[in-house]
Amino acid sequence: MYAMAVMNRHVCPVENWSYNESCSPDPAEQGGPKTCCTLDDVPLISKCGTYPPESCLFSLIGNMGAFMVALICFLRYGQLLEQNRHSWINTTALITGCTNAAGLVVVGNFQVDHAKSLHYIGAAVAFLAGLLFVCLHCVLFYHGATTRLDMAMAYLRTVLAVIAFITLVLSILLGQGSQELIS
Template identity: 35%
Template sequence: MVFWIIIPILFSSISFIGSWAVYGLALANKHVCPLNNWEYRNSCQNTSNTSELCCTDANIPMISTCGTNEPENSLFTATLNAGSFLFLLLCIFHHAHILDRNSSYAIVSRVALFFGCVTAFGAFVAGNCNPGSVRLLHYMGAAVSFVSLCFYALIVTFLTWRCYISGLEHILAPIRMISTVIQSFSTILYIVFFLQTEHTYLHLAAIFEWILGTNLQFFILTYITEFSFFSTPMLALLIKTKDEEKSLILS
């Protein structure tokens, strides 16, 4: 049913509009500096001109920093909550699709589902733990989500090469492979730069974090093709599989 393509469309739309709206609000309220700004100071106490833009470490436009202060923090939490829920649904539905079309890759698909669930949980934790007050939990959730997402994208790309669902895998597989490479390298560079103390490196970390988010939104949009062939009865396979596993254990 074509109806199910609403899930990847909703995820990409909500996460894209929500994240950039949070950035816009933070920028308008002078809580962060623009992404195209590269000039930072150690302190703004000696700045005589209050109308002049003064940027410190606290104003580097990380996605987390954009969602720290009011009023944008509420939209930040809502965006991540909605995104993590939709992403979890998407992972479950994709697993059911694999079980229906290529059950021989069920184990690989379960591994992908596991990393997808961990990704969604990490994003949920990051969204509900404000980095201004619960910094450790927020960054732990974000780190788990970013790393798990790389593994999820890698396994899904492998399944795209091996499993035939839509008949357009010869187009989807290369696209997802490129997106997965971008995601993986951006994650590595983000972590490396985030751990530095220089302003330039931290600003680069912010840029790579935004690349991560945008690339994820693009990656999820590729699910539109596969979800065009999804049908509700496929979800019954998840229940059926559990029943079969229980009967094997009891026997």
């Protein structure tokens, strides 16, 4: 998507770090990157998938990813049921995983420039539900650990989940700060 967006002049290339406050409109030259870039042209993931034809690829990847997430959630749920681990945590993990998949569908099908609030709501649902899914599986893995290696993996998963949580909180806080600077 990034390469398509750069070649279609929808975003600026990553190596262009000299973004201007304003630019005169570039002539409609296809086949090359933009020469004058503003903060609206920063190649963020969602921004690269805003306009056709890359928006079609963005939607396809989002929907396929959501399908794979849901499939993995159901397989993991069934695997734990086969191990006689019937618990509310396993059921809650299934629900949060499917909620994550639903958030991914919303993100993939509502581009950021056309339905900003829906896109951001879908992203928030996907990130939060995905993080909760990972945390619940850390608990399930910890309770199912039988060897020292299993216990070490449970601790490693927990550390990685904590790092992901801290990263999510920092990105939200820093995102709010950058929104205030832009506004």
